[in-house]
Amino acid sequence: MRLSRIIMAFTVGLAVAAVPTAAGAAQPQPQPPGYVPQLLLTLNPTAIPLGASFTLHGSGFTPNGTVTIDVSISALPPVAAPAQGTARRSDGSTVAMAAVAYSKPQSSQPQPAPLHFSVTANSAGEFEVSYTPTRVGRYTFTATDEASDPDRTASVTGVVYQKRPPKPPHHDGGGHLPVTGSSLNTPMKLGGGLLGSGAVLLLLTLAWRRRERLGLGGR
Incomplete structure (x- = not known):
């Protein structure tokens, strides 16, 4: 009986002693002197159609420091080009093209997206910025922590592709549009006329045969 009490008291003592140790381990530990967080640069999404936007997010930079971003394209x-004088549809087939003279007004041309700009990290060393490309290509973003010495950089790559044109409306299997009531008027009139002509010819044929049978035909 005495031995079991000793074992129980020893177990309770170990549990009480472990509580402060576990609580201390759960608290965030201060970083050692000279610690430098790793830079992280991400892009979301990594592939977009022309006209959409990337979201660039960075972390591990100097708190409240300036970050410069350089963009290379x-x-x-x-893609295999179609034969001269033809154009490629979205389904891969080609269609003949005729030359048309057209000049788009200069005012409608979108301004090119910047290839060099700066942002400011927040107190946690993070930033987030939106970027809208104006041309198709592979984009590489390089962020430089200007407040660090020496300068630290992080890079990420994304793709901008050409958006496909909308598909033409689907028709029936024969490739014909449905016929409306107004479109049926002419065929019905034509069919009625042919039917009437056929009836007249049939009556004339029967009358001629009857006349021949009675011997009234001309000799």
């Missing part, structure tokens, strides 16, 4: 892998 490279061409996407080329």
Whole structure:
């Protein structure tokens, strides 16, 4: 009996001693002197159609420091060009094209997106900025922490592709549009006329045969 009490008291003592240790481990530990957080730069989404926007997010930068962002653009892998004088549809087929002279007004041209700009990190060393590209290509964003010495950088890459044109409206399997009531007027009139002509010819044929049968035909 005495031994079981000793074991129980020892177990309770260990549990009480472990509580402060666990609580201390749960508290955020101060970073050692000279610690520098790792820079992280992300892009969401990583691929967008032309006209949409990227969201650029950075973390690990100097709190309240200036971050400069440089953008470089490279061409996407080329797509096989259609034959001269033709254009490629969205389904991969080609269609003949006729030359048309047209000049878009300069005022309607979108302003090119900047290739160099700056943002300010918040007190936690993070920032978030939206970027809208104006041309197709592969975009590489490089963020530089200007407040660090030496300068630290982080990069991320995204793709901007050409948005496909809308598909033409779907018709029936024969490729014909449905016929409306007004479109039926002419075929019905034509059919009625042919039917009447056929009836007259049939009556004339029967009358001629009857006349021949009675011997009234001309000799």
